Amino acid sequence: MEQKSLIDFGNEYANAWSSQKPERVADFFAADGSLKVNDGDPAIGTEAIINVAKGFMDAFPDMIVAMDSLVTKSNKTRFYWTLTGTNSVPGGTGNKVKISGFEEWTMNKAGLVQESNGHFNAEEYNRQLNGEESE
DSSP, rough: HHHHHHHHHHHHHHHHHHHTOHHHTTTTEEEEEEEEETEEEEEESHHHHHHHHHHHHHHTTTEEEEEEOOOOOOOEEEEEEEEEEESTTTTSOOOEEEEEEEEEEOTTTSSSSSEEEEEOOHHHHHHHEEEEEEE
């Protein structure tokens, strides 16, 4: 995929995460694609990917994901992002979270994500989510 097309893809992917429509996130993946978050088990297939996206969207009804940059090396592309949102759901903490991370994508021949390995600082995320002071 050309760099301009990849940048458009990344921006639209970020918009999908910000949409509160988890199906839109899954549209960027191959039907048998996978999404792994940190050291968790990969979510494989459309329904599993929808469930991962829904989990974040449910936790942060005002969630915005912004694309920070894209870097491609050999057959991998890193999508760097920043998530901001408030855990304002019933039973939530009411705290704001702003966390950055990246997904490393392997794209298929159709230009969809075949495999995504996501990474962010879970300790910092949990600290913000729980309203704890930084040390």
